[in-house]
Amino acid sequence: MPPRAHARVAGDKHPNRRSGAAHRTGGLQHDNTRHTTRFTVIGNHLAQHPELSLLAIGLGTHLQSLPNGAPADIKTLAARFPEGATRIAAALRELEAHGYLRRERVRTPSGRIVTRTISCNQPAAARRPTEGASPAARAPREPRAEHTPRGSSGSRASREPRGRLLPAVPRPECHVPALFQAATDLLADLRRHDSRLLLSADDTAHLAPGVAAWLERDVTPAAVRRALTADLPPEGLRRPAALLAHRLAAQLPPPAPHRAPATAPPAPVRYPMRNCDGCDRGFRSPHPGALCRDCRTDLQEAA
Template structure:
């Protein structure tokens, strides 16, 4: 009994199953690691979602790992991943349909349209709040002042009254439709297409794709139909452009073609009727008259 016998098994290393622990015969065996930095907590309601595709689940986890202000547009994500814009756009629509994303179109003070996105770790109403804790605040929302925090006593905590719900922002109105001509004509449409394709000669930032030219050509035809000269249309589209880089030239041109569309010209007044020249039957003097008759001088001399 003088010699101490250590018969307890040694402690296994973190993440490695201990000798003799049950190992499943089939399926996955996890080797756990405790993260202390650069990690994200993701709910199983997303990672094991029954209706979301694998692309949407992976994209949802990636979005939750990003900081506030990160770019999650379709083009930015397509540069990061190899799935392509079509699959990424479909995955974003899935996340939006199931409540993980909220995307709204907002018009800025500089007349640009931008998409504002709110990402939810859990869709509203899916995960119930724990009893005795205030509702979770969106990221970036300041904490309530000390006077509104629940007071702690030795017996029980005082529950905090639910904060007032801020009204959700109204969805941004859709942009007005582009003007269209009343009577489409091939020649006028061709002139409108050439005008739009040549705008980059005046400003290299107004480089349009073939699809944008085809979409904006009817609007330019509506201007030409209202007797606006092509040079006047070009001057309206290219004058007073912003000094900053133009990220969406087609949207800028569509705004100007819609908001600055002039009204149709009023009907021209009828020209005054001019009588033809005739010769007087009495003195053969030329004068204007509707029919053959004497001139005013001869009629005056015959008047008693």
């Protein structure tokens, strides 16, 4: 006689049926062990960045794991990874554009110019101003001029999202304090030319490296001022610092052409002193036995 059939186990109590989301999807599952040594904390804003490439995310993670003083130039990274110098350079530019990386050229006490690479683990966090570096400022990410349409009320501005960074600005090749001071003075003076360009201290500190990069390329302060204030929208500017940051980056002129130092004119040739064969007068001449100018004139007239 055949054995009795077992009653069917209904619902989620079936032993081969998993409960929850695990039986509905084959997505990622984690098998994690807590780190106690040799680990780096990486923010999801980098690991899941919506605009950075996978190479840039990986390179940013690698840079944040390095100790202070570790070499981070393109040559060293290209020797460490198989992607090559071109792709690594592009990834570094991505990180720099989104605030995860800053590269500054500084002069050492011995007079040598070196590149200092600074990795930022939280670009969106408020930072204190440091020498040659700008603090994070809140402003729209998109590089476009923003203005308030005529007849609109201030309630629209209050609904704008906050906490976004100003567009990145170029940086000078060398950190020269006098150049940064001139850039800061130029930005603070813009309000005298257009009252809408009244900038905060944080905005000025963010924009100053961009103006310094222009001044470093032999652009006069008057030309920089014209580039920043020309053709402004007739409506009221809602975030003037975002517009100025975009102009500083988009209209950056090329470096000034190299000019060879002016050479001194050749020294005049001084011929030796000789005595004229006609009148025994002393004069300078390259040829021995020559006549002075007066004797040559007399000889030509006699002929």
